[in-house]
Amino acid sequence: MQQASAVRPGVGDIPAPRLARGILVAVLLSYLLITLLNVFRQHIPETERAASVVGLAAIFGLQLWHSAHGARQRSARRRALTLTLQGLVTYLPLLVYASEWGGMAGFLAGSLLLLLPGPYNWAAYGLVGLSMLVQPVLVGRSLLDSVYLCESTLLTGLVVFALTSLAELVVRMYTARQELARMAVIEERMRFSRDLHDLLGYSLSAITLKGELIHRLVSAHSDRAESEITGMLEISRQALADVRTVASGYRRLSLADEAASARSVLAAADVSVDVMVTVADLDVQVETVLATVLREAVTNVLRHSKVRNCEISARMAGGAVQLSVLNDGADTYRRDFSPDSGSGLDNLGTRLGTVGGTLAADRLNDGWFRLEAVIPACPAAVATVHRVG
Numbered sequence: 001m002q003q004a005s006a007v008r009p010g011v012g013d014i015p016a017p018r019l020a021r022g023i024l025v026a027v028l029l030s031y032l033l034i035t036l037l038n039v040f041r042q043h044i045p046e047t048e049r050a051a052s053v054v055g056l057a058a059i060f061g062l063q064l065w066h067s068a069h070g071a072r073q074r075s076a077r078r079r080a081l082t083l084t085l086q087g088l089v090t091y092l093p094l095l096v097y098a099s100e101w102g103g104m105a106g107f108l109a110g111s112l113l114l115l116l117p118g119p120y121n122w123a124a125y126g127l128v129g130l131s132m133l134v135q136p137v138l139v140g141r142s143l144l145d146s147v148y149l150c151e152s153t154l155l156t157g158l159v160v161f162a163l164t165s166l167a168e169l170v171v172r173m174y175t176a177r178q179e180l181a182r183m184a185v186i187e188e189r190m191r192f193s194r195d196l197h198d199l200l201g202y203s204l205s206a207i208t209l210k211g212e213l214i215h216r217l218v219s220a221h222s223d224r225a226e227s228e229i230t231g232m233l234e235i236s237r238q239a240l241a242d243v244r245t246v247a248s249g250y251r252r253l254s255l256a257d258e259a260a261s262a263r264s265v266l267a268a269a270d271v272s273v274d275v276m277v278t279v280a281d282l283d284v285q286v287e288t289v290l291a292t293v294l295r296e297a298v299t300n301v302l303r304h305s306k307v308r309n310c311e312i313s314a315r316m317a318g319g320a321v322q323l324s325v326l327n328d329g330a331d332t333y334r335r336d337f338s339p340d341s342g343s344g345l346d347n348l349g350t351r352l353g354t355v356g357g358t359l360a361a362d363r364l365n366d367g368w369f370r371l372e373a374v375i376p377a378c379p380a381a382v383a384t385v386h387r388v389g
Helices: 002-006 016-040 046-066 076-091 094-101 104-115 120-131 134-138 143-217 222-248 255-268 284-304 344-354
Strands: 272-277 309-317 320-327 358-363 369-376 386-388
Touching (some): 016 046, 046 094, 076 104, 094 134, 104 120, 104 143, 120 143, 222 255, 344 369
Parallel strands (some): 272 309
Antiparallel strands (some): 320 369
């Protein structure tokens, strides 16, 4: 959630796209004002002055249209039409206002750079600049004036092109940043959902199983029922602690503790369990992922199969930690008939991928089902033998 708020502008700040667009508009208006002042310095009738204002307003509107976000994605016909209109209001007034109107050719040069495909845009841009050499010569002005008008036209075109492209880039970056923030929120929600599934699925299945066992034992074996109630309370407290760790965004699980818990829960379900864990001192992240895999595997055994025997092993093999969970209930009916039975294996595949691990699940020929996770071990991991039960 913090990523989403980080991209919001502060109070009184101007969002980057609006700021970039505002700078572009300010520069365009400055060029228009300079041209207007040059025109008004001439001794011309009021009607021609009014006509110059209308012409400049038309150029300003067309330039905003050409500099708008996504203008290049418009149809070729629409682009040709507006560029033609801009060409007319650029060149025709030259007959009346002479070189004082020449600055507006830079807007046309910039629009051609923006809207025409390359390399035609640069060729058209150069032609507009060269065309500004003609008018001063026709009215008898010096060569220096012609070169100045050509150079200023090309420079104005580059300014319009650069500022428009910069505004477009700012919009894209701002949009991409918002999208990244949105994706971060979605990923955090998925992590939270995945953690709840992986942690609470096991605990709730164990609580349900022990509750059923207590129901059977309470009348005939009160002492054992009391012991199972104690165990169920411990699982409930652990489930509450798991919820709190998920909310805090971090949790650390012990593979040995999960193996011992799995043995206890499966034994309560009348499953014969053989647990052998031959690794210890693992990297924290690797051990937490392996413990999560074991939780989900045991949850699947309890919910999806009618199992009589289960084997759990964890060992070092070729520089990697290999966790295997086998059960003999692969060909029997499912115990969980709910339409929403979870997506634990998909979640585990995602978790293992974050640490370079792999997950395999397959049915064996003898009716057993095997879930196997392999994760590269931390180089500092020390292999020891820890026998559970």
